[in-house]
Every structure is written in C-alpha cells, then in structure tokens.
Amino acid sequence: xxxxxxxxxxxFLVVVILFTGCTSPADDTSGxxxxxxxxxxxxxEKKILRTNNSSEPGSxxxxxxxxxxxxxxxxxxxxxxxxxxxxxxxxxxxxxxYEVSEDGLTYTFTIRDGVTWTNGDPVTAHDFEFSWKRALDxxxxxxxxxxxYYIKGGEAYNSGEGSRxxxxxxxxxxxxxEVTLESPTAYFAELTAFYTYFPVNKNVVESNPDWAKxxxxxxxxxxxxxxxxxxxxxxxxxxxxxxxNADKIKLDGVDFDILEDQNTAWQKYxxxxxxxxxxxxxxxxxxxxxxxxxxxxxxxxVGTYYYNVNPDVKPFNNVKIRKALSMALDRExxxxxxxxxxxxxxxGVVPLGLKDENGNDFRDGVGNLIEYDPEGAKALLDEGLAExxxxxxxFNNNGYVLLxxxxxxxxxxAQAAQEMWRTALGIEIGLENVEFQVKLDREKSGDYDISRxxxxxxxxxxxxxxxxxxxxxxxxxxxxxxxEYDALILESKSTNDQNIxxxxxxxxxRMLMEDMPVISVYFYTQPYVQKPNVEGIYKVPxxxxxxxxxxxxx
Amino acid sequence: xxxxxxxxxxxxxxxxxxxxxxxxxxxxxxPGNPFATENKNIPPIVYENLLKKYGLDKPYSEQYVMYLKxxxxxxxxxxxxxxxxxxxxxxxxxxxxSARLGVQALLIALIxxxxxxxxxxxxxxxxxxxxxxxxxxxxxxxxxFLLGAFLIQxxxxxxxxxxIGGWGEFRHTxxxxxxxxxxxxxxxxxxxxxxxLEILGQDYIKTARSKGISKTxxxxxxxxxNAILPIVSILxxxxxxxxxxxxxxxxxxxIPGLGMFFTTSVFNRDYTLIMGVTVFYAIILVTAxxxxxxxxxxxxPRIRLTKEGR
Numbered sequence: 001x002x003x004x005x006x007x008x009x010x011x012f013l014v015v016v017i018l019f020t021g022c023t024s025p026a027d028d029t030s031g032x033x034x035x036x037x038x039x040x041x042x043x044x045e046k047k048i049l050r051t052n053n054s055s056e057p058g059s060x061x062x063x064x065x066x067x068x069x070x071x072x073x074x075x076x077x078x079x080x081x082x083x084x085x086x087x088x089x090x091x092x093x094x095x096x097x098y099e100v101s102e103d104g105l106t107y108t109f110t111i112r113d114g115v116t117w118t119n120g121d122p123v124t125a126h127d128f129e130f131s132w133k134r135a136l137d138x139x140x141x142x143x144x145x146x147x148x149y150y151i152k153g154g155e156a157y158n159s160g161e162g163s164r165x166x167x168x169x170x171x172x173x174x175x176x177x178e179v180t181l182e183s184p185t186a187y188f189a190e191l192t193a194f195y196t197y198f199p200v201n202k203n204v205v206e207s208n209p210d211w212a213k214x215x216x217x218x219x220x221x222x223x224x225x226x227x228x229x230x231x232x233x234x235x236x237x238x239x240x241x242x243x244x245n246a247d248k249i250k251l252d253g254v255d256f257d258i259l260e261d262q263n264t265a266w267q268k269y270x271x272x273x274x275x276x277x278x279x280x281x282x283x284x285x286x287x288x289x290x291x292x293x294x295x296x297x298x299x300x301x302v303g304t305y306y307y308n309v310n311p312d313v314k315p316f317n318n319v320k321i322r323k324a325l326s327m328a329l330d331r332e333x334x335x336x337x338x339x340x341x342x343x344x345x346x347x348g349v350v351p352l353g354l355k356d357e358n359g360n361d362f363r364d365g366v367g368n369l370i371e372y373d374p375e376g377a378k379a380l381l382d383e384g385l386a387e388x389x390x391x392x393x394x395f396n397n398n399g400y401v402l403l404x405x406x407x408x409x410x411x412x413x414a415q416a417a418q419e420m421w422r423t424a425l426g427i428e429i430g431l432e433n434v435e436f437q438v439k440l441d442r443e444k445s446g447d448y449d450i451s452r453x454x455x456x457x458x459x460x461x462x463x464x465x466x467x468x469x470x471x472x473x474x475x476x477x478x479x480x481x482x483x484e485y486d487a488l489i490l491e492s493k494s495t496n497d498q499n500i501x502x503x504x505x506x507x508x509x510r511m512l513m514e515d516m517p518v519i520s521v522y523f524y525t526q527p528y529v530q531k532p533n534v535e536g537i538y539k540v541p542x543x544x545x546x547x548x549x550x551x552x553x554x
Numbered sequence: 555x556x557x558x559x560x561x562x563x564x565x566x567x568x569x570x571x572x573x574x575x576x577x578x579x580x581x582x583x584x585p586g587n588p589f590a591t592e593n594k595n596i597p598p599i600v601y602e603n604l605l606k607k608y609g610l611d612k613p614y615s616e617q618y619v620m621y622l623k624x625x626x627x628x629x630x631x632x633x634x635x636x637x638x639x640x641x642x643x644x645x646x647x648x649x650x651x652s653a654r655l656g657v658q659a660l661l662i663a664l665i666x667x668x669x670x671x672x673x674x675x676x677x678x679x680x681x682x683x684x685x686x687x688x689x690x691x692x693x694x695x696x697x698x699f700l701l702g703a704f705l706i707q708x709x710x711x712x713x714x715x716x717x718i719g720g721w722g723e724f725r726h727t728x729x730x731x732x733x734x735x736x737x738x739x740x741x742x743x744x745x746x747x748x749x750x751l752e753i754l755g756q757d758y759i760k761t762a763r764s765k766g767i768s769k770t771x772x773x774x775x776x777x778x779x780n781a782i783l784p785i786v787s788i789l790x791x792x793x794x795x796x797x798x799x800x801x802x803x804x805x806x807x808x809i810p811g812l813g814m815f816f817t818t819s820v821f822n823r824d825y826t827l828i829m830g831v832t833v834f835y836a837i838i839l840v841t842a843x844x845x846x847x848x849x850x851x852x853x854x855p856r857i858r859l860t861k862e863g864r
Contacts, residue, residue, distance in 0.1 A: 145600050
C-alpha cells in the first residue's frame with residue numbers, strides 16, 4: 001500500500017480523534033455505565049422496577065416541568081401537601097391536617113411532624129411559601145404557573161403587575177402554612193398534589209441555583225430520591241429510607257430508561273427487560289386485547305378527543321350543521337375499529353372518572369348528550385343548509401377541510417370521519433395534515449374549517465375541561481361566547497358549595513352540547529402493560545400509572 | 555500552501571456566517587413556538603414570561619446580533635426545552651456518542667465497501683459480482699428505520715448477548731454501527747467497482763501485465779491504488795454525516811447521541827438548539843471537506859492546490 005494512503009488514513013483518524021476528543025468531558029460519564037445497568041439487574045435481593053420514561057425530562061425542578069416526561073419522575077421523588085395513597089385515593093401528604101375558613105377563602109395547612117428533605121433538613125411551611133412564590137415568579141417563567149393563579153395575587157405577580165409579597169401564601173411558623181385564595185375553590189386541597197405545588201428546599205435552591213441539574217445535588221422530599229440521571233439515556237431513583245411512609249414502599253428503586261421509540265420499548269418489555277410499560281404501540285394494544293392478555297391494563301384518563309368547528313366559516317356558524325356532523329359520527333366504530341385502545345365513545349365533553357357532589361361519576365348526572373343518528377343528521381343538515389341558503393353542491397364545491405396534526409392515528413380517525421360524513425350526509429370534507437405547531441398556529445388565527453384537538457385534564461374536577469370554553473379562556477379556539485355559559489362557569493368558580501357548582505356544571509355541559517361548538521369524539525384512556533409478578537400499580541386518572549407502592553413478587 | 559490554507563479558513567468563516575443567517579431567517583419564518591405541546595397550550599401571561607426569559611420578545615435584528623456575539627464566544631445559549639443543559643452541554647454530550655458510532659460505522663464501510671467493490675470488478679458479470687451488487691442495492695435502497703427494526707426483531711431479540719437498545723457497552727454499539735454502515739458501504743462498493751473496471755481496462759495495466767508482473771501485484775499496486783481515489787472524494791460528506799449521527803438510528807436504538815437533536819429541535823422549535831446543531835454540523839462539514847481536499851492533494855500527485863505546483 002502506498003505511503004500516501006497511509007498518510008490519508010492517519011489524517012482522518014487524527015481528525016476524528018480530535019473531534020471526539022475536544023468534547024470529551026461528557027464522554028467519561030457516558031463511557032462507563034456498565035456498573036449501573038448491570039448492577040441493578042444482577043443484584044437479586046434488590047427490587048428494582050424497570051420501565052421506560054419515553055422522553056428526556058426538561059427539568060427535575062418541579063415548577064419547570066412541562067408534562068408527563070417530568071411528572072412521572074417528579075411525583076415519585078417529591079410530595080405535595082396532599083398526595084395519593086396505594087389505592088389512588090387522595091390523602092394527606094406533607095400536610096397532616098388542614099382547615100378551611102367559613103368563606104372558603106383561607107386554607108391553613110399544618111405540616112406533618114418529622115418530615116425531612118433528602119439532605120436531612122426538615123420540610124417546613126417556609127419551604128412551601130418560598131416554592132409557590134418561586135413558581136409564580138415571572139422570571140422563572142414556569143410553564144404551569146397558571147395552576148397557582150387560584151392563590152390571591154398569584155396571577156398579578158406572574159403577569160409582572162403585582163408583587164411577590166402580595167401573593168396570598170404565608171408561613172405563620174415552621175409548621176403552619178396559611179393560603180388565601182382569589183375565590184373559593186372546591187378542589188384546592190387536591191390541587192396541592194399537582195407537581196407545580198410540590199415544595200423545593202429553600203436553602204438548597206438559594207445557595208445553588210443549579211441544584212436540580214444533576215443527581216448529586218438534587219434534593220427532594222418524596223418516597224424516592226434521584227440517584228442517577230444520564231441524559232437521554234437513563235434515570236435511577238432509589239427508595240428514600242427517611243420518607244415518613246417508608247414502611248409501605250416495597251420497591252428499592254425504579255430504573256427509568258429514556259427510550260423514545262415505542263416499538264423498541266415494546267421489544268424490550270416483551271423481551272423481559274421491563275416490568276412495566278406505559279407508552280404501548282396501538283397495534284400491540286389491539287393484539288393484546290384480542291388475545292385477552294392479562295398483562296394489558298386499560299388505565300383511566302381524564303381527557304377528551306374532539307373536533308373544533310370554526311363558527312366563523314359559513315355554514316358552520318349554523319348549529320344544525322355542527323350537530324349534523326356530530327350525529328353522523330359513529331363513535332362506537334371509531335373506538336372499536338380504529339383507535340383500539342379501549343377508548344370510550346364520547347358522551348359529552350367531560351370525560352369519565354370525575355366525581356360529582358354525591359361521589360358519583362359526574363357523567364351519570366348528565367347522561368349521554370351525544371346521539372348517533374345518520375338519518376336525523378341528514379335531515380338536520382338539509383335544514384341547516386336551507387337556512388344558510390346553500391345547496392349541497394355548493395357545500396361540496398367549497399372544499400371544506402378537516403385539519404389534523406400529522407400522526408397515523410389522527411389520520412385514521414379523520415379518514416373514518418370523512419367516510420361517515422360522506423355516507424350519512426353526502427358531503428365531501430377534505431383532509432389536511434400539518435405539523436402540530438402549524439395546526440396550533442392556524443387554530444389561533446382562525447384559519448381552519450374543522451380541526452382536531454384534544455385536552456388532558458390537570459385536576460379531578462369537571463371544571464378542568466369545561467373551563468376551556470368560557471369566553472375569555474385562552475384555550476377557547478372556537479371563540480365560543482355564550483353569556484349564560486360564562487355565568488354558570490364563573491359562579492361555579494366562585495363558590496365552595498358543591499351542590500351549586502355541580503348543578504351549574506351539568507347545566508353548562510348540556511348547554512355546550514346544545515350549541516355544539518366542538519364535536520367530541522372519544523374519551524382518552526391510557527393503556528399500559530405490566531408483568532404478572534408486578535403488583536400494586538394504581539391509576540389516578542390525571543396521572544401516569546402510580547408505581548410508588550408497587551411490588552415485584554417472585 | 556499557507557496562503558491557500560488561510561484563504562480556505564476565511565471561506566470557512568464566511569460559509570458558517572451564511573449558514574447562521576439563513577437558518578436564523580428560516581426558523582423564525584416557520585409557524586409555531588418552542589413552548590407549545592400537542593394537547594396543551596399555555597396561557598398568554600405565561601407565554602409572555604417565557605418569551606422574556608429567552609429573549610424572544612426582542613426584535614429579530616437584536617436577537618440576531620445577540621446570537622452572533624454569543625457564537626463568537628463559542629456560546630450556543632440555553633435550550634428552550636431543557637432547563638437542565640445548555641446547548642453546548644447537549645452537543646458536548648451527544649457528539650462523542652454519535653461520533654463513536656460514526657467511526658465504527660466508517661471503519662466497517664471502508665473495510666468492506668471497497669473490498670466488495672474490488673471483488674465485484676474482478677469477477678465482472680460473474681457470481682461474486684452479482685452478490686456484491688445485490689448487497690449494495692439493498693444497502694442503498696433499504697431505509698434505515700426498516701433495517702433498524704429488522705435488526706432488532708431478528709438479531710437482538712434472538713441473541714441474548716446483543717441488547718435491543720440502549721447505550722453503555724461495546725455490545726450496544728454493534729447493531730447501530732452496522733445499520734449506519736450499510737449505506738456508505740454500498741456507496742463505496744459501487745464507486746469502487748466502477749472505477750476499478752475503468753482502470754482495469756487502461757493501457758498501463760496491460761503494460762504492467764505484459765512486463766510479467768503477477769496479476770495480484772498489478773491489482774494491488776496499480777489498480778486498487780488508483781481506483782480508491784473517487785472514494786476519497788466522497789469521504790468528506792460521508793464522514794461528517796456519520797460523525798453527527800442519524801436521527802432514525804438513534805431513535806430506534808435509544809442512543810443518547812447528537813443525531814436526535816437535528817429533528818427534535820426543529821419539531822420543538824427549540825431555536826437555540828436548531829442553531830447550535832446546524833452551526834456545529836456546518837463546522838464539521840467544512841472542516842472535513844478541507845481535510846479531504848488536502849488529503850486528495852497528498853494522495854494524487856496530479857492535483858496541485860497552488861500555482862507554484864503546476
């Protein structure tokens with residue numbers, strides 16, 4: 001071989017080494033993780049639950065969390081004033097008790113005795129005061145700051161108008177936290193279980209702004225603690241022996257992979273490398289359902305899949321047209337033949353699993369507000385078109401389009417809807433897929449005819465969804481504006497009387513379905529799979545499957 | 555030579571500046587923002603706060619100048635999707651991972667590709683030629699997501715020692731390296747085959763043979779050496795593409811590399827990360843091209859970079 005070729009090869013190798021070498025600090029950590037991956041699998045006595053977190057968390061600092069990628073980890077390493085027990089019931093967490101004033105505006109929480117941070121500091125009311133004000137700090141710009149707007153002065157401070165000192169949360173002493181609300185909020189205690197309300201250690205955060213960036217300096221107060229965080233690769237948490245309820249925690253730790261590909265994750269689960277997997281490919285869910293595989297669980301979820309109908313586009317301004325579209329949809333077929341993940345055909349906008357004043361499901365009090373009636377739909381469409389002075393040909397020539405964000409399942413549902421509308425109503429609706437960012441943009445600017453949307457609830461109250469359509473809601477993409485609806489929603493938001501609230505919300509939902517600004521399609525579910533030897537996984541509808549009290553038996 | 559290098563370096567800087575400017579303009583002209591997610595939207599107050607936090611409330615011209623200033627200091631800024639790592643940290647962490655896979659894939663491609671091509675040329679229109687070309691057609695035409703899924707399904711699921719995905723040990727790198735290598739392997743094989751065929755028909759090969767030099771010696775000393783030149787010319791892009799990783803392969807195999815960021819950053823409208831990875835890739839690419847040009851000159855005496863050489 002020629003010398004010059006050798007020279008060439010060596011130049012390439014040198015360049016390659018230079019490129020890889022000049023950025024090597026991170027290489028050290030990613031280069032030798034054998035001890036951890038293998039270690040956890042081999043130590044037979046330790047109970048480590050292995051699963052997949054599907055995406056890299058943006059931050060493990062509670063107020064900076066953006067969604068489930070963070071919250072699944074956070075809910076295991078932190079704990080709020082209230083929390084969920086092993087049956088998924090709301091119980092006291094960091095608080096041992098709370099009192100509500102007569103007017104429902106002041107909550108006084110007493111902090112549990114002997115609760116500590118993972119660095120040994122006691123958890124105090126001052127930590128909560130600090131954390132909540134920090135989450136509302138406009139400079140921190142927390143994504144979920146609006147979850148704290150219930151607190152007096154919270155919204156003003158977050159918008160930069162009010163001051164930090166005017167926020168209605170004060171630590172009276174180490175053990176007592178007094179919270180003043182803007183208006184009575186029946187579900188406020190429950191909200192404190194949400195991750196934006198989780199406390200952070202005041203001293204740690206003040207002395208080290210980067211505390212949450214790596215496992216060594218991460219301090220939390222929950223049933224588990226963070227021990228290792230390899231970015232885009234793996235997160236390990238370990239039982240917190242100092243947790244007040246440590247006796248009930250059976251796992252020694254949880255090993256979260258960060259693997260984005262659903263199919264690869266499924267291969268790992270079926271190959272026995274995971275004990276639990278939440279994000280299961282749709283085709284697999286269907287297969288498992290057909291086989292009646294006991295490993296498959298259909299978890300409850302508070303979420304609704306719906307279509308926005310643009311009221312500014314003629315003839316969709318006519319309620320009869322919107323209703324006709326809704327009545328022509330065979331939702332049963334959509335969930336059984338298309339989504340195939342145990343979803344429930346929508347009966348309104350409020351999903352199942354939310355309780356009313358008597359502890360029954362809110363839906364039972366309202367009933368099914370959606371009907372499937374292709375013939376009725378056709379008649380309604382004709383009436384509506386006549387009212388708008390439009391013929392069916394004109395309608396079809398206008399080329400209305402159903403807009404959805406690019407995804408295989410949205411596409412299939414849209415195709416089914418298109419076909420159902422064609423057969424039942426004789427109308428042609430085109431399909432258009434765009435990236436979700438583009439879709440959001442077009443919804444905001446009203447540049448759509450019909451668009452796919454979905455909403456996942458944040459708290460266990462029908463308000464979590466009904467709130468979307470009051471006239472000033474930032475999420476009211478269909479510009480629904482009904483003063484009566486607004487009045488019902490605002491009254492429900494300003495009273496603690498559950499009888500009034502629930503009755504109002506029932507009326508509001510009926511009103512909404514009467515006006516039909518949106519066409520709900522189905523209620524979300526969250527299918528997940530767990531190995532037969534895994535026990536004690538519970539599902540709180542607004543959370544990922546709870547693994548805190550899980551156990552692995554032989 | 556020094557003069558030539560200086561000139562090239564100035565060109566490199568200008569190229570990168572152009573890349574920055576075009577990327578900046580393009581990404582801000584696309585609808586969307588870094589803070590939206592599929593089933594959630596954030597209220598206006600929070601949105602304003604986020605814009606302020608990342609300096610996106612300022613006019614584009616100001617943002618652009620700010621960005622240029624930072625980049626001169628080597629600072630790519632804060633990722634808008636991560637409060638944990640800066641863009642520099644993300645690249646610093648992801649690149650070694652992707653580069654390691656890339657180097658392994660490159661070695662596989664450069665060892666087997668030319669060999670396959672040479673064999674095909676020597677046995678033109680015979681069995682080995684057909685087999686080699688079938689392999690290379692598969693390599694060029696099978697998309698990597700299919701190949702990746704195939705490897706996981708039939709190899710990783712059946713051989714205990716080979717993991718399905720993840721990162722850490724050498725065995726984690728085997729399947730993704732092969733999946734990455736197949737495309738450049740096929741390309742180099744095809745290039746090698748055609749240039750070998752061309753050279754084998756040249757007069758000097760016949761001359762060498764007629765002088766009584768053994769066939770093996772002729773092939774190694776004259777044919778292979780010359781035939782390899784076209785491969786050198788495609789190495790610049792191949793190497794830089796391999797070094798920065800592949801979105802598809804990294805996603806399928808769960809590899810914490812740089813390749814993922816190229817797609818996810820755009821999807822998330824993570825402006826700083828889009829700029830960071832694009833500029834970084836541009837730097838790698840222009841450097842690799844420069845190195846290839848210099849190397850080409852060293853290998854092929856017919857090419858001279860400066861006038862004095864002619």
